[in-house]
Amino acid sequence: MPDSQPQPARSPDGDAATTPGDGVLVLCGARLADGRVVDVRLSGGRVEAVGTAGSLAPGPRVDLTGYVLLPAPAEPHAHCDTALTAGSGPLAFGAEDVQRRTTEAALLQLGHGATAVRSHVRVGDVQGLRSLEAVLQAGRALAGLTELSVVAVPRLLTGVAGADGAAMLRDAVEMGATVVGGCPDLDPDPTGYAETVLAIAAEHGCAVDLHTDGADPTRLARLAAMAGGLRPRVSVGPCGGLARLPHDQAVRAGQQLAAAGVTVICLPQGDCGVMGGGHGAWCAPVRLLRAAGVRVAAGSGALRDAANPVGRGDPLEAAFLLASHGELAPEQAYEAVSGRARAAMGLPEVRVEAGFPAELLAVRGGGIAGVLSLGYSRLVVHRGRVVARTSAVREYGDVQAEDRAAVALDLPRQSPRGGDPER
Structure with missing residues (x-):
C-alpha cells in the first residue's frame, strides 16, 4: 500500500484546491472530534464559520466526507x-x-x-x-x-x-x-x-x-x-x-x-x-x-x-x-x-471554531483512535490554504480472492479497482 510523498494541494477527489491566503474555501462534510458532521468556511487565514453540513454559502469547496477534521499538529x-x-x-x-x-x-x-x-x-x-x-x-x-x-x-x-x-x-x-x-x-x-x-x-x-x-x-x-x-x-x-x-x-x-x-x-x-x-x-x-x-x-x-x-x-x-x-x-x-x-512553541491556539487560525488537518478515519491507527490519507491546511495532500490506496490482485477475504473477515467488499483502506 504506497503512501505518497507530499504533493501539490488537491482535494480528496483529485480536483485542484488551492486558494490565495485571503480567499474563501469551504471544507464540506467533515467530521469533528465530537462526532458532528459540519461544513467549515475559511477566509483570511482563519475559520470564518462552522455550520451543519450543507448550510454554508457556495464557494470554492473541498469535499471531506469520510475525513476527521482536527487542529493541525506541530x-x-x-x-x-x-x-x-x-x-x-x-x-x-x-x-x-x-x-x-x-x-x-x-x-x-x-x-x-x-x-x-x-x-x-x-x-x-x-x-x-x-x-x-x-x-x-x-x-x-x-x-x-x-x-x-x-x-x-x-x-x-x-x-x-x-x-x-x-x-x-x-x-x-x-x-x-x-x-x-x-x-x-x-x-x-x-x-x-x-x-x-x-x-x-x-x-x-x-x-x-x-x-x-x-x-x-x-x-x-x-x-x-x-x-x-x-x-x-x-x-x-x-x-x-x-x-x-x-x-x-x-x-x-x-x-x-x-x-x-x-x-x-x-x-x-x-x-x-x-x-x-x-x-x-x-x-x-x-x-x-x-x-x-x-x-x-x-x-x-x-x-x-x-x-x-x-x-x-x-x-x-x-x-x-x-x-x-x-x-x-x-x-x-x-x-x-x-x-x-x-x-x-508559543503559537496561537487552534480550534475548529469561528475566529481561530485555519491550521487544520483532515485525516480519513472514523474518530481520533482510528486516525492514530490508520491515518494514511491526509489533507493539510495552513493559513486557510490547502498546502499538502497525501493519499493512500490499497489494491488487491484478485477480486475473487478479495471477496473471499471479505466474507471470512466479515469486512465490506470493495470494488474491483480496490479502495482506500480507511473508507
Whole structure:
C-alpha cells in the first residue's frame, strides 16, 4: 500500500484546491472530534464559520466526507540540520546540503500534518553559524507553506571555550534564531551553562528549550527552579531518564517541574541522541508528569540520522505511541502533538471554531483512535490554504480472492479497482 510523498494541494477527489491566503474555501462534510458532521468556511487565514453540513454559502469547496477534521499538529522538537543524513558522509553537512535536507524534512513533516516546526540547530565548533544560516534560509523559502523556527544550540557555554559559545549564541539570535537552547548536561558546569542560556534569553526576549535526560533529580530540580523565572516560555526535554528513576523520585521531580511552570517535550520514539547516548528506548513518564501538574507536549525528534535511521517525522506516530503504551487516551495523545505542542512553541491556539487560525488537518478515519491507527490519507491546511495532500490506496490482485477475504473477515467488499483502506 504506497503512501505518497507530499504533493501539490488537491482535494480528496483529485480536483485542484488551492486558494490565495485571503480567499474563501469551504471544507464540506467533515467530521469533528465530537462526532458532528459540519461544513467549515475559511477566509483570511482563519475559520470564518462552522455550520451543519450543507448550510454554508457556495464557494470554492473541498469535499471531506469520510475525513476527521482536527487542529493541525506541530513539531516542537526537530533536528533539521542532521535530518536525512543516515549513511551519509561529511559532505552532507555543507550549507547547500543542510538547506536541501531541511527543506525536504520540513515538507515531509508538513505532509504528515505539522504546519509548524521547531528545529534545534547546533552552532559553534567546525560548523560555526553555517548550518544555522542554511536552516533559516530554508525557513524563508518555505514561508506560506509551513512555519520553521530555530533553536540555537551551542556545545559549551562555560570556561574559556564557553566565552566563544556565548558570543556565537548571541550572534545566532541576531541572525534570526527565536529560541535559545542547548544541553547543560554536556557542559563541565551544567548550572553555569543554564544560567548563560537564561541570561541571553532574557536579554533578547527569547524562549528557551533545553535538552536534558532528567536522570539526575538534583540537577533537574536546580534547572527547573532557575527556569521558573522565564515561565511559561521554557521547555525541557526529552527527560527520558525520569522513567528510570524510582517512582518516588520521579514524582518529586514532576512536582518540581510543575512548580517551575516549565513544559516537558517528550519523544515517544526515543531520545534524539543529543545527550551523547545514542537513540534510546526511554520516553518520559507522561502519565506521572501530568498527574503532577506538568504541561507535557510530544515531538518526533531524530529523523533518519545517526541517532535514529528510521524516523518518520510524523506527529500522529508520536501520539500513537503515547496511546498504545497506555500513557494517554487517544484524544489526550493527539492534544500532546497539537494543542500542547503549539502552546510550547508559543503559537496561537487552534480550534475548529469561528475566529481561530485555519491550521487544520483532515485525516480519513472514523474518530481520533482510528486516525492514530490508520491515518494514511491526509489533507493539510495552513493559513486557510490547502498546502499538502497525501493519499493512500490499497489494491488487491484478485477480486475473487478479495471477496473471499471479505466474507471470512466479515469486512465490506470493495470494488474491483480496490479502495482506500480507511473508507
